[in-house]
Amino acid sequence: MSQQPSSPIGVFDSGYGGLTVLKELVKILPEYDYLYLGDNARAPYGSRSYETVYKFTLECVRYLFDSGCHLVILACNTASAKALRTIQQQDLLLIDSSRRVLGVIRPSAEAVGALTCTQSVGILGTTGTVKSESYIIEIKKLFPNIQVYQQDCPMWVPLVENGEWESAGADYFVQESIQKLFAQCATIDTVVLACTHYPLLIKKIRQFLPEGVQVLSQGELVAKSLLNYLQRHDEVDEKCSKLGRRDFLTTDNADLFDINAAVFFGEEVKSKQISVVPSSSML
Numbered sequence: 001m002s003q004q005p006s007s008p009i010g011v012f013d014s015g016y017g018g019l020t021v022l023k024e025l026v027k028i029l030p031e032y033d034y035l036y037l038g039d040n041a042r043a044p045y046g047s048r049s050y051e052t053v054y055k056f057t058l059e060c061v062r063y064l065f066d067s068g069c070h071l072v073i074l075a076c077n078t079a080s081a082k083a084l085r086t087i088q089q090q091d092l093l094l095i096d097s098s099r100r101v102l103g104v105i106r107p108s109a110e111a112v113g114a115l116t117c118t119q120s121v122g123i124l125g126t127t128g129t130v131k132s133e134s135y136i137i138e139i140k141k142l143f144p145n146i147q148v149y150q151q152d153c154p155m156w157v158p159l160v161e162n163g164e165w166e167s168a169g170a171d172y173f174v175q176e177s178i179q180k181l182f183a184q185c186a187t188i189d190t191v192v193l194a195c196t197h198y199p200l201l202i203k204k205i206r207q208f209l210p211e212g213v214q215v216l217s218q219g220e221l222v223a224k225s226l227l228n229y230l231q232r233h234d235e236v237d238e239k240c241s242k243l244g245r246r247d248f249l250t251t252d253n254a255d256l257f258d259i260n261a262a263v264f265f266g267e268e269v270k271s272k273q274i275s276v277v278p279s280s281s282m283l
Helices: 018-028 050-066 077-082 084-095 105-112 127-132 134-142 156-161 169-184 198-208 218-232 254-265
Strands: 009-013 034-038 071-074 100-102 120-125 147-152 190-194 214-217 246-250 271-273
Touching: 009 018, 009 050, 018 034, 018 218, 018 254, 034 050, 050 071, 050 077, 050 084, 077 084, 077 105, 077 127, 077 134, 084 100, 105 134, 105 190, 105 214, 105 218, 120 127, 120 134, 120 169, 127 134, 127 147, 134 147, 147 169, 156 169, 156 198, 169 198, 190 198, 190 218, 198 214, 214 218, 246 254, 254 271
Parallel strands: 009 034, 009 071, 034 246, 071 100, 120 147, 120 190, 190 214, 246 271
Antiparallel strands: none
16 A cells, blocks of 8 residues: 655744644644744744735745645734735635635634623734734624724733743733733633733733633644544545654754744754745746
8 A cells, every 4th residue: 555645734833833833733633744834034923014924924835835735724823814814715726726724813713702701802912913903803703792802912922932931020011911901891801812922921921810811822722623624624634644743844043943942842843944935946
């Protein structure tokens, strides 16, 4: 019997945060192969324009497709907010309509409906994600009666990426953003961490949240949503190879990536540096 060609599930992020999603994917769906791509050389995406985020994201999705992936998860809120819809509705038709690209916003939006009692939900995210209003749009589409309040947290990602998520210095910035969110609405009872870096700050976030407020971290939500998706779509599932492999790619220095990635993923990582930009001969 001929061996099935390698077709890992692609997991993309502009940097390291998507590894918190991959960690949960591996926990819930350990038998699948995964290929992680971090566009660290061009991170962060949060402050970039829609056009730039779309261009960078599409280049990375194409690279993952060329690497054998039939299914790609945009484990990046900015990419999901600014690029996913265009890729799904336009590019896949031109590239290969049988391939799939999924994001992290929809699974998070679906989860809040069953959890909020006050019908008041808070979103903590990067400035780019908040400005896109993607969570407001998606939640309102599913649950028109839920009121959504947003607060951007511009210092949270730098704190995480500089290894300061457990430091006393992080307290001020975490508390400040949470206070600003609840100043908008005191009855928020469910908060979505709309950035894949934020799980590393979860202890401090819980420390400063009002008692009884639920916190949703995206990794587990996305993993459960993917499990459900694959169970409903045999035509996608059968194309995914299942040898339990995990491979890692970065557009920046591989040694540096491996050190930082191990923190987010929770175990040792060995990556390869690649370029996602086509050479001039291919243009």
